Amino acid sequence: LYAMEDSVLISRPAYSNSAFKQTYERIDKTNLDVCTRLKRWFRLQMHCSFWGILVNFLPVLGWLPKYKKKYVVGDLIAGWTVGIIRIPQGMAYALLAGVQPVYGLYSCFFPVLLWFVFSTSKHTSVGTMAVVCLMIQNLVDKYIPDVTTAVNGTKFEKIQVASSATLLVGIMQLLMAMLRLGFLTTLLSDPVIQGFTTGSAFHVMMSQLKYMFGLAKSVGKHSGPFALFKTLGDILTNLYHANPADIIICVISVPTLIIVKYLNDRYKKRLKNIPIPIELMLVVVATLISYFCHLDDPPYNVNIVKTIPTGWVGDLVDNYVFPSFSTPTYLHIWPEVVSDCLIMAFISVAISLSLTKIYSDKHGYDIDANQEILALAVCNTIPAFLSSFAVAASLSRTAIQESTGGETQLVAVLSSILMLVVLLWLAPLFQPVPKSLLACIIIVAMKSLFMQFSNLKELWTVSKLDFAIWILTCTSVVTLGVDLGLAVGVGAAIAALIYRIQNPKHAVMGRIMYTDLYADKKKYKDAHEIPGIKIFQYADSISFTNKDAFRNTLYKAI
Structure with a gap:
């Protein structure tokens, strides 16, 4: 006999399907003709006022008038904390994207202001993001040799290629929002996204090793399958040419970053959820040493950021030559980057939506997925004319924004104020920053992506098929490249879906x-x-x- 502490006794009449229908009346909707249904639908739509439509399009008009005073302190702390982190990360991720560091600062300013206006998420921090920056770098490295033709008397530069691609990414995301195609991101399942981002982290790390060893001029540009291994081969071949000064910077910076980040996590409560801004502290110290010791001159020969322009937005617009839609050369380039931009558009949407959903569920508020896609589209489309490159939600900055007490989208404006001060007056102070330090900041920031390997044990017990998709996607990204690797991962996810249906x-x-x-x-x-x-x-x-x-x-x- 079985000893059962709890028991359930169910007693109810037994029905056949026909007997159940006879006993209980069913709501019959078949009596309504098409005209009646259309009238009801239009009547429901007419209830939407102009103000309601405007608030749906510009969510800031809905939540800002209801802003509560109790949110001020948390938003201020979170805004300034995130803003401080944006400065070194913006410059570092611009380096990862293959453009000058100042463009990373632009990408941490203009899109953030637009996100404040259009987003329904209270905690997501948008801006430069490692995986997207890596994809921009691959695109720029792939097409920059083909875009040296003169256009309107000027040459294409890396930022112009990156911004042109960003505009196309934004247009694609705008179409996704208009057609309400957010559901398509479900094809990028969690195993695919995690495998893809983990594999991309290896590419990010490999792309920064040349700066850490001072071998930027010795390592060639590689793209396509096995590019990672070709880059590794170049680094190992030229390792005896490594710059000792850059190596010393990395030997000091990497352990410092790891230890302080560990302390930030362990003593989060004692620090009152305000992390020590170790990235900015290292940048300031390295900048001072680089400036007074002239690290860019012999015998040190450290590769530094160099020129960072300052000025108002109008100066950026005047100095930025954007290709015309009527220019044949531009039309020749855009079709070539369509596939790369499509992948970038889907990846940034999928990562941003998944991150937004996590924090909205945690704090119990609703988000509009298609509105979030629209917000991301606007953040990529308009700033493309202002020397910015593609952006997405950042895992690390979002976690910091939430943990430091950020309550609303106002955090974006507060962090942008700090960035504006840097752009207008303080940017030249960061000219002596060693690029090897920025590379260290990027690589240490990849820790959260590499930690995704720890999910494999649980994934194996839950679903061996998802485990295989994760491994296949990650391996494909590492060996075949970001674009082909993602295609393999999505193909595997679709094949697994068909298998499960069958x-x-x-x-x-x-x-x-x-x-x-x-x-x-x-x-x-x-x-x-x-x-x-x-x-x-x-x-x-x-x-x-x-x-x-x-x-x-x-x-x-x-």
């Missing part, structure tokens, strides 16, 4: 002795079939895609 879980159920419980008789020895009755469980709806599989499994079970 082969859903099924079982012949047996009754557990002395209970009214039923379980798979192959898994439980106390589950026995009722004589003369077969209970077949099929864990999926039956459609034309799996009808044959259903029939075959049913016949085998019987």
Whole structure:
């Protein structure tokens, strides 16, 4: 006999399907003709006022008038904390994107202000993001040799290629928002995204090693399959040419960053959720040493940031030559970058939406997925004319914004004020920053992506198929490159989806002795079939895609 502490006794009438319909009246909607249904639909739509439509398009008009005073302190602390972190990260990620550091500062200013206006997320921090910057670098390195043709008397530069691609990314995301195609990001399942971002982290690390060893001029540009291994080969071949000064900077910076970040996590409560801004502190110290010791001159020969212009937005617009839509050379380039930009658009949307969903669920508020896509589209489209490159939600800055008490989107404006001060007056002070230090900041920031390997153990126990997708995606990204690797990952996810539709879980159920419980008789020895009755469980709806599989499994079970 079984000792059961809790028991459930269910007593109800037994119904056939026809008897149930006769006993309980069903709501019949078939009596309504098409015209009546259309009238009802239009009547519901007419209830939406102009103000309601405007608030849906510009969410800031809805939440800002309801702003509460109790949010001020948390938003101020979070805004200034995130703003301080944006300065070194902006310069570092611009280096990763293959453009001058000042453009990273622009990308941490203009898109952030637009995000404040258009986003429904209270905690997401948008701006430069490692994976997106890596994809921009791959695109720039791939197409920069082909875009040296004169256009309107000027040459294409790296930032112009990056901004042109960013505009295309923004237009693609705008179309996604208009057509409400946010559901397509479900093809990028968690195993695909995690495998992709982890594999991308290896590319990010490899792209920065040349700066850490002072080998930027010795390492060639490689793209396509096995580019990572070719870059590694160049680094190892030229390792005896490494710059000792850059190596010393890295030997000091990397352990310092790791230790302080560990202390920030461990003593978060004692620090009142305000992390020590170690990145900015290192940048300031390294800048002072570089300036007074002239590290860019012999015998040190450290590669530094050099010129960072300052000025008002108008200066940026006047100095920025954006290619005309009517220029044949520009039309020749855009079709070539369509595939790269499409991948970038989907990846940035998928990562941003997943991050936004995590924090909205945690704090119990709703977000509009298509509005978030629109916000991201605006953040990429308009700043493309202002020397910015593609942006997305940042995992590290979002976590800091939430943990330091940020309550609303006002954090974006407060952090942008600090960035504006830097752009207008303080930017030249960062000219002596060693690029090797920025490379260290990037590589240490990849820790969270590499830590995704720890998810594999749990993934193996939950779903071996998802485990295989994770490994395949990560391996493909490392070996074949970011674009082809993602294509392999998405293809594997689609194949797995088809396999699951064709082969859903099924079982012949047996009754557990002395209970009214039923379980798979192959898994439980106390589950026995009722004589003369077969209970077949099929864990999926039956459609034309799996009808044959259903029939075959049913016949085998019987």
